[in-house]
Amino acid sequence: MKVSKFGGSSVATFEQLKKVLAIIQSDSDRRFIVVSAPGKRHADDTKLTDLFIQYANDFLTNQPVNDIQDAIITRFKAICESADLQEVLAVIKKQIKDLTLMDKSDKKLVIDTFKANGEDNNARLVAAFLTKHHVPAVYMNPREAGIIVDETPHGAKLKPNAYYQSQPPLTSDKIAVIPGFFGYTESGKLCAFSRGGSDISGSMVAALANADLYENFTDVDAIYCANPKLIPDCPTLTELTFKEMRELSYSGFSVLHDEALIPTFYANIPVVIKNTNNPNSPGTMILPESLNVEKRVVGIAADSGFTNIYLSKYLMNREFGFGHSVLNILTEFDLQYDHMPSGIDDISIILRQNQLTPEIESKLINRFKSALAIDEIKVKHHLSMIALVGEGMKQNIGVAARATKALSDHHVNIELLNQGSSEVSIFFGVNEADENQAVQALYQEFFT
DSSP: OEEEOGGGGGGGGGGHHHHHHHHHHTTEEEEEEEEEEOSHHHHTTTOOOHHHHHHHHHHTTTOOHHHHHHHHHHHHHHHHHHHHHHHHHHHHHHHHHGGGGGOOOOOOOOOOOHHHHHHHHHHHHHHHHHHHHOOOOOOOOHHHHOBBBOOTTTTOBOOGGSSSSSSSOOSSSSSEEEEOOOEEETOEEEOOOOOHHHHHHHHHHHTTTTTEEEEEEEEESSSEEOOOTTTOOOEEEEEEHHHHHHHHHHHHHEEEEESTHHHHHHHHHEEEEEEESSSTSEEEESSSSSSSOSOOOEEEEEEEEEEEEEEOTTTGGGGGTHHHHHHHHHHHHTEEEEOOOSSSSEEEEEEEGGGGGHHHHHHHHHHHHHOOOOOOEEEEEEEEEEEEOOOOGSSSTTTTHHHHHHHHTTTOOOOOEEOOOTTTTEEEEGGGGGGGHHHHHHHHHHHE
């Protein structure tokens, strides 16, 4: 049995829905379908989720909402009229307009509910479309499916025990179409995942249904070993491990949400990335363990917008609880770190730059100085983190040496280096201006 998730580009138009229908009809094992909100129809288009965010903001600030309502309804109308789904369109119109009846007191709940409306209504539309074409389908709400999350608006997390459901696997007599991107708390409150979170929904449904395979349909044939926009003729990957895909997703590969593999990992369910526009392409298979024992680097990923906060203090390594104190101070300011490489007398805190306003940065520096008696503190913005990923690296001597030499030969200065003990990835911090040069240098070294 397969769970199939279709992303925004796969359900953006009536023509795309016909491709989805053909894919589902071609394999009776596809029993659970998870859908995103309609995405961009062309490069200059606006994603429906962004229209819903504007709708929510206009509603909360008491701005006129008629125009944005019409823009959203028009998007659904174009699909429904082409598909001859007038009754569904009437339901969708009411759902969209009824959002203005919400209580404004919980602004975060309002925003999440508005955002989730794109997926929710699209699931109703897709279920009706399948049924009309003799594929009996039913809309299934995420709460009914068992997608239980903690109460973290705009960034909901799956409950840890949700991966190990004690009840029988999720079933449905008909093909169940489930909206992605949101779940419910145990008290029944709607919470949305972060952007791209429909991937998480699909993975969770696969785990709940005890599926044999989770298919994630998108608009590329497979996962590339590097950014294909930067590297001409960049090869695709036929196979990755969960760890490798997790590292690549976190480090800038946008094909799959970086949290999406967690449920399937714990449920030991393989994942395949496939193309809605070319479903016969084998795609990229993501497995618990690699079937390829070859020593390898599988991919290079890059992400920008990082800040390095460098702390130095003599005999830091002998001061009990120093690292604990650093983490406590970050918690005080609601800051999340991404990397924390350290030496005997210094430590670097790498975090997303968008978390820091000038005011927060100033207060944070003063807090470090006063609480930890820091000898030196430096802050450097506009860093990119380049990830070299591959489980085979731990069996391959000299990967880090080859990488640093390649960067040096291309005149890329390494601001910091972080290699975890698992040896699945090596991260290089470079100036944002050097990001593309760094990726190209590493690609030439390991893939040409």
